Amino acid sequence: LFFTEDGKYFFNLSDKSGYNHIYMYDLHGNLISQVTNGNWDVDAIKGFDAKKNIVYYTSSEVSPLQRNLYSIGVDGKNKKRLTLKDGTNDVSFNTNYKYFINDYSNATTPNVYTLNDANGKEIRVLDDNADLVTKINDSKFSKKEFFKFKTSDGVELNGWMLKPLNFDSNKKYPVLMSVYGGPGSQEVLDRWDYYQIWYQHLASKGYIIVSVDNRGTGARGADFKKITYLNLGKVETIDQIEAAKYLGTLNYVDAGRIGIWGWSFGGYLSTLCLEKGAGVFKMAVAVAPVTNWRYYDSIYTERYNGLPKDNAEGYDDNSPINHTKKIKGKYLLCHGTADDNVHFQNSMELVTKLVDSNVQFEMQFYPNSNHGIYAGRNTRYHLFSRLTTFISDNL
Template identity: 50%
Template sequence: MHLNKITVLFLVWSCVVFGQKKITVEEIYSGVYTAKAMDELKSMQNTNHYTVLNFDKNTGSSQIDVYDFGTLKKVTTLIDTKQFKALPKIESYSFDASEKQLLLACNKKQIFRHSFTADYFLFDTATQVLVKLFDFPVQEPTFSPDGKKIAYARENNLYVYDLSSKTTTTITTDGKKNSIINGITDWVYEEEFAFVKAFDWSKDSQIIAYIRFDESQVPEFSMSIFKKDLYPTIETFKYPKAGEKNSEVSLHIYDVNAKSTQKVNLETYSDFYIPRIQWTNDAHVLSAQILNRHQDSLDLLFIDGNSAVAKVVLNEKDKAYVAVTNDLTFLKDNSFIWTSEKDGFNHIYLYDKTGKFKNQVTKGNWEVTKYYGFDAKTNTVFYQSVENSSINKAIYKIGLDGKNKVLLSPKTGANAATFSPNFQYYINTFSTAEQPTRYSLNDSKTGKELQVIENNEALATQLKAYNLPVKEFFVLKTDKGNELNAWIMKPKDFDASKKYPVFMIQYSGPGSQQVVNQWGNSNEYWFMMLAQQGYIVACVDGRGTGFKGANFKKCTQKQLGKFEVEDQIDAAKVIGNYPFVDKTRIGIWGWSYGGFMASNCIMKGNDVFKMAIAVAPVTNWRFYDSVYTERYMQTPQENPRGYDDNSPMNFVQQLKGKFLLIHGSGDDNVHVQNSMQMMEAMIQANIQFDSQIYPDNDHSIRGGKTRMQLYNKMTNFIKENL
């Protein structure tokens, strides 16, 4: 059918005037609704400036620009790739301590979630000289504090490169794929302890401490990689599943001048983790966090850099698990700031240099969600918390003595801060469920907003034509008396006299949060699209989720999927009884842990849920990695019922509704094995279901048109079955 111009104009006009402009999956996943951001924002340490990595679409060049915190005006451009023909697009960067030298990462090749190799260029901002460092890609190159050397990892070994002599010294030689790794974490550490660089320079640039991983006894996992080749290749890597052998870790101290290595004596520990190492302000004292395999006891060690002798300065125990802290901060006298959940909520503590408790800096029935730093001049700590509501985040400052607390963020919603080096200013990143991300310059004494940097007004104006549905936040009380944070999104033409189908979305994993008052990612637009098409979309954070205290979060210990599934079913029953809801048409969706949940809900809640979509789900915790799983479940050998009673594979006979199971065949995190064995269980039970495998896709299932196809498939499944 051919339409003339007048007809087309009328249709466009009537779509906007008489209804909403419709969101489409194609627009969502081609970036039409993407908010502007400040990429690679870094606060400089020696001047009151910050840097941002900018990209010029017209020229295809990338620039590292310097801005003044006080005026927000651009001070200079440190480097622009169009001035250096040999320099590819800059993907990330780091400074030396003087902030005169830059390491530029280009041509990144991803390994796992956080790890990558890249080509690195060294740039001297004073001389404007650019040098490609090596003829090969490396990992995690790091300046020594004096700026004279760079330590880096290559093919599981560690090296030191001297910038003046242009010579390389080898620290380790025994690195071998799937056997020995020096200074870089293994798969499970990277994924679950969220770090890659397992080495650190001492403050005087004389010593490098590093962790060595012996993964030779760790079982291997293999995946077929299909691509478009005649024969698939096999990717094999070490992956410790729950209850299986972990890497044996050891801690080593390398003397740069003597070129000698000592091993730290950790013989009092067995089957343990080293999730963090960090040099203190004493150049010869290294700190290390040592965690037992059950993860319910953590020691903070101080290690003498000369003798490699270790002593315990702090121990934390928990009946469930101890969270590893990223917030360890050493003050001038080597006293230190530490965050802990030991009083039932995550708070900030101060200890002296021997590990003796001095005082609790923050306290109350609320969580500190981010520690930003300490201003030694004013003895002030800056942090983010959920003090004014577990769904909002605010910025505060407080004296190191726990007095004179000040709320700095003036707006209610999601606030995050990047402070200037002298703590005079901060860039506030603010959003709500209805306000796209907004960047402003604020005063750190009062929190007063001084200037708007970016308010994404263009995006907000663009979205007005869509007359988007909004989230209504509330507390849902189940029949069992559990009070759970929730939101509901109704169609804009909502009619209370009608009965609507409900599509529930959730993640539900330990410490997670989906019910939060902030601008969402691309999934949020998909939820809005479904609301535009006549669905009520709802989300409930059940027991086990975060920011409501340790008891709420840790009640799921040893039985993942029990209370969380119970809460989703109970919440669906409450929502189903709303007068405007058709209780026979309730569906549920989730990805990863959320996929595990959606699978369980459609089976254990077969009288409540009509359909479910599970993307990349864990289907039995026996298949998942040791660090994550055992933190909450202990081992399958110790807790077999905890694993089996909540595995959806064991309840396929209860499936009545429509079920769509989706997985990437190249998922190195939640292996496709989970879905394959789930499929086999349903096949042998003669149960009908739908499924989709995405060849070679990892846990994120993206790239090219993949997301468009995936979300169109899920949308069609919802329309056909809900």
Template identity: 50%
Template sequence: MKQIFVLSAILIFISCSKNTTKTSNLTAGNKEITLEEIWDGTFSPKRMNALNSMNGNFYSLLNNKDGNTTIDKYSYASLEKIKTIVSSANLKGISTFSSYSFNDDETKLILGTELKRIYRRSKKGNYYAYDIASKKLSLIGKNIQEPKFSPDNKNVAYVKDNNIFIKNVISNTITQVTKDGKRNKIINGITDWVYEEEFGFVRAFEWNKKGNYLAFLRFDETDVPEFSMDIVGKELYPNQQVFKYPKAGEKNANVTLHMYNLTTRNIKKISLGKYEYIPRIKWSNNDAILVATTLNRHQNKLKLYKVNTLRTSSYNLLNETDDAYVDINDNLTFLSDNSFIWTSEKDGFNHIYHYNFNGKLINQITKGNWEVTRYYGYNESKKTIYYQSVENGSINRGVYSISLDGKNKKLLSNKKGQNTAAFSKNLNYFINTHSSAKTPPIYSLYSGEGEIIKVIKDNAALKEKLSGYNMTPKEFSTININGNDLNMWMIKPANFDENNQYPLLMFQYSGPGSQQVGNRWNGANDYWHNMLAQKGIIVVCVDGRGTGLKGRDFKKVTQKELGKFEVEDQIAAAKKLAKRSYIDENNVGIWGWSYGGFMSTNCILKGSDIFTTAIAVAPVTSWRFYDTVYTERYMQTPQENASGYDDNSPINYADKLKGNYLLVHGTGDDNVHVQNSYRMINALVEANKQFDMFMVPDRAHGIYKGKNMRLNLYTKMTNFIEENLNKE
């Protein structure tokens, strides 16, 4: 389950010099935010296009102008365009393209056209190989997935109809590597639904360094139960989407690792001992050694295996265990001597470690009661690692460098707010995106030593525009709940008067490892929250136990009890806030999306003595209905932990509803199935409880496709809040 933030704009809270009466909040002009402005792009910041780091001190951008699509090369040092690598105007056979990727030495490109989305990350389309020197364009295949050049530039591997193919771009011949692929049965080289969603990758094959071996995963979905959804569409009769979806406690696909030898055309199955998942495979710098990651079903025992292309057996390189679970990431990095960088929470906080190729710890590189949040890479010539962390407070992010031996740590970015770096491939430069609750995104070019070279975009025009609106800044603080100092932000009405009383609306997500209380420039939800503040509502967000970036123990306290401690914290926070003189204790609401919808539903049921109104968008209502990988990571199986599932399922507490409840769901949600809301509706009906609902045909988890979809949804939620919460 990934967080749904519904933030397509990016947002807000500008400080100005004028104080309002009886409040210390800084306000701006007199204009009020409208729903139409939130969703028509009025407040959208200027952004940089997603750049692709190239070899050397260069990057490329996909640009579109006057119907012409180009891939252009730029210099990091000057940010100036060097040349156009390819233009759709000069291509014969295709009129445009919407995706591209380079081969390793950047002499060739793969161009994608007519791409069609499958699930959150996956897509299929028509792909072409383009030789930059000769300007020759050739078809790789139509309706294919994930094409990738071999390092020797001779071949392109891809998947079509669940089988792996290799096309030799020199001889123009195609070899079919696997032949047993079949929809909803066998998948070769592409992940199944649950791997794509929860382990975050689609391409499940990798070339070795010489390009003479292809390692791939095979998914046998035969015994995985099917889930079906009716798609209303625009035809006379609906059609049905049927796909394999392993719900908690049910059978997963049987996933195995295989090695294809391009010379002999033989496939070997690799033994990896006992495991449930293979969430990562990666070749080391030794072209004969692959490293595979395995997890047991509880996901609390991770193993790294060294796989030699000459054998069918494997060698256990590293073991990582945890009483709760071990997170999966992409931080495994091999150095020239095949020692490797690894990140782990084993000392209680997520940090960077250095191991030799036999799995022996060389040293722990970062240390402290703070979390490394991103690993950017290792500059071998400078023996320097680059990373992002919360060393300056859990609501902030900074970009740092540190030597491989753990010395010479240096802050490279701004101290406050949140900073994210996009490094050049050689790590000599990075483009830093900095924002805070009061500062819209600022894009700046930095050297790898942290010297700012040039401000690229500062969004000053957006800041000036927002100064004309009646807005107030977020107030960050902590609130002590159940023995923990929880991070909190609050938005008060611009004309706030502490002698008056205001309704309170709480917003949260609350899922494991998540964070909503961050010192960053947010999106559409924050504009909406400010609009509600204009209507006289105080909006608050509290990150309770189970959320992230405050250490392993704080995050994993919810293990086997999703929805228990998080709900207790939201209820206790609401009661504590309601004691403040300026909050109306009889008008307290809560809302959330996805995991947040699960939370808001539980809160109005279990916290009916404080919450009077709740909105739940696309909520889980029983973890029995959600997928194996996400759910069992935190809950184990329903067979092992029935009480953990049932004691925290809002379905079982429908009879406790006293307040105003709005339930929203898209019927085409392949992630949190509408089954969750249907079962909640049945439980409420059986308990004879009145409620409101908004079911949107065919929309997926994000509920965004279609003209005015978000505007219509947020109008519905605004009206519901005004009718039920914002009472005189």
């Protein structure tokens, strides 16, 4: 909810029309107006200028891959796009809505911070990450390419691909898929990726890096996002397996050398993909994965899967602990023992099931590290060195 300063009205986001839009209500809950409308999603309400009766918001109207700032009257009229560069914009207004700071990036441009007036005019650059840009230019990074494909069920999915700098379409390359795929999330965005440097390193070693947003992710409307209800993990896994199969049809991809990695929900999906997509993936890496939905926090899990007593099949059929016998590829499991989000118990039960199923695997645990695995002097460097070595040895 976003309340007006006088406390008489509030704005709320709802996808009841099929897409996420802004609605204005009085304090009794009476609808005053639908502020935005269209076949696109509002990402966030950024502010309300009471003097001008203008709402500021970011949305994916141009493309699900972009985020731009708009202003609009509370009556839904006089909409204006305020950020004009293609890419991803995230803004913060000052208290009187005369200025905003914009955090802009795209797939090839690291974050640039600017001060802008309320009409979007740039006043000054606050930080342009010039040193990083110089290093990127000196390093000759590969450029991320965006693509779309249709699954066997006719579902169109968005993806990005990073090829080696010296890419030769006549050669066959191994592919590492990067997945998150959680409810309402997005990995396929025209923005600077915080894993960019690592992916560039892997690409320089001859790997193609790919990410695909499965059903259940954001900026594609309510039906696309909510199809996972009561079966969290099912269609997400299907879509990632479909993506791998599609990639395997490309003449420059070695279909026998496709791997997948992910963290948190992504680690959950990479594990399920190795299990349910046996024979499609040569290897998988999972960092801090959920392995049993009965162990994850109730506010999150019950929101998407209902209660275990009412939906046992939805919980159990989409939990990796119940599919370990299907694994055929190489598997690396990493987890921090002090993870207060996805509890270490998840990995311990998965290890028990892997041993019971006589599945050989590798594991890397980090004492006293939380979900982000930061504790200790060299922990992050050690983790990504471990991931890189495993990928190099098995893909």
